[in-house]
Amino acid sequence: MLPPVTKRLAQALRVTIFLILLAFTWLFWSGLFQPLLLALGALSCLLTCYVAQRMHYFDDETFALRFSPTFVAYLGWLAKEVLRSSLEVSRVVLDPRLPISPRVVEIDAGALHAVDQAILGNSITLTPGTLAIDVHRGIIQVHCLTKEGAQSLVSSDISGRVAALRKG
Amino acid sequence: MPMILEGLSWIFLSLGGVFVFIGGLGALRMPDLYTRMHAASVTDTMGAVLILGGVMLQAGLTLATIKLLVILLFLLLTSPTASNALASAALLAGIRPGTTPTVPRERET
Numbered sequence: 001m002l003p004p005v006t007k008r009l010a011q012a013l014r015v016t017i018f019l020i021l022l023a024f025t026w027l028f029w030s031g032l033f034q035p036l037l038l039a040l041g042a043l044s045c046l047l048t049c050y051v052a053q054r055m056h057y058f059d060d061e062t063f064a065l066r067f068s069p070t071f072v073a074y075l076g077w078l079a080k081e082v083l084r085s086s087l088e089v090s091r092v093v094l095d096p097r098l099p100i101s102p103r104v105v106e107i108d109a110g111a112l113h114a115v116d117q118a119i120l121g122n123s124i125t126l127t128p129g130t131l132a133i134d135v136h137r138g139i140i141q142v143h144c145l146t147k148e149g150a151q152s153l154v155s156s157d158i159s160g161r162v163a164a165l166r167k168g
Numbered sequence: 169m170p171m172i173l174e175g176l177s178w179i180f181l182s183l184g185g186v187f188v189f190i191g192g193l194g195a196l197r198m199p200d201l202y203t204r205m206h207a208a209s210v211t212d213t214m215g216a217v218l219i220l221g222g223v224m225l226q227a228g229l230t231l232a233t234i235k236l237l238v239i240l241l242f243l244l245l246t247s248p249t250a251s252n253a254l255a256s257a258a259l260l261a262g263i264r265p266g267t268t269p270t271v272p273r274e275r276e277t
Contacts, residue, residue: 029235086214090187093194093207102203104265125248125255128209131202132248133255133265143255143265145206 014058019045071165081156082127089128089145101147107159110138113166120162124153177225184218191215201258202265205251212247216240 026041027033052058092099107124109117117140121132124142129149134141144150187210194207220240227233259265 029238082213086187086210089194089206089210090190090214093190093197093210098197100198100203102200102265121252122245122248125209125251126213126244128213129206131205131209131255132252133202133259143202143206145203 011058015049015053018052018058019049022048068165070167074161074165077161078123078126085127085129085149088149092129092146100145103144103147103150104133105142105144105150105154107140107142107153108138109135109140109159109162112138112159112163116162116166119165120159123158123162173225173228177222180218180222180225184215184222187211187218188215200265201263202255205255209247209251212243212251216243216247 022045023041026045030037030041107120109120112120117135117138121135121140124130124132124140129145130153131143132140133143142150142153144153191208191211194210195204198204198207217240220236220243224233224236227236
């Protein structure tokens with residue numbers, strides 16, 4: 001455990017780096033240097049910083065995403081899943097009988113880091129036909145539109161894939 | 169080459185429009201909140217990717233395309249977050265998933 005002073009210093013450093021990054025991003029995307037727009041930019045950066053601080057973003061460094069080859073491969077797999085399930089949900093919507101069989105399945109993510117749980121939950125929600133509705137004690141409750149969708153989610157081992165991201 | 173890009177862009181935009189329509193139709197046809205959200209997420213993913221992809225092809229290799237790419241990235245990051253917030257709020261408000269009849273339309277007729 002670091003002494004409080006060192007901890008505060010490390011936090012201040014992170015806030016400063018974050019602010020510089022935000023300011024650079026604003027200037028890069030806007031490309032305008034009128035006083036009004038610069039003031040709005042400064043306000044936005046400070047507001048973002050405040051919200052991030054409230055979310056304990058600066059407490060430790062766990063939020064850094066690493067773009068390893070595994071992560072790129074995961075994104076490719078996720079894109080394929082999104083495409084497949086979009087077509088599946090579209091087929092269900094266009095079917096006159098509306099063949100839905102909604103159900104809730106539980107995905108165990110207790111072994112995962114909090115950031116990885118967030119990646120897992122967001123990946124599930126991003127995929128049409130599956131929707132993460134609650135996380136409690138490492139168990140993610142997932143609402144599925146069809147029985148087939150629930151089965152393919154459980155058999156896809158998405159939890160294992162996300163766990164592999166941290167190993168690099 | 170411009171002709172091919174134009175055609176491809178046209179295909180992307182039309183397909184994106186179809187998926188947005190399907191998402192809207194699904195949101196109307198589904199019986200309860202959670203199933204409606206499933207249908208709407210087709211709009212968030214396929215609709216957004218295809219339409220922004222089509223616009224990117226129109227813009228060509230410019231700063232606008234990079235900005236569109238970043239917008240797409242932010243959409244894909246934020247829409248699940250919004251969905252999670254909506255679903256959590258619904259759950260807290262006491263809307264239990266699966267308490268509505270799954271196939272109400274067949275029973276009505």
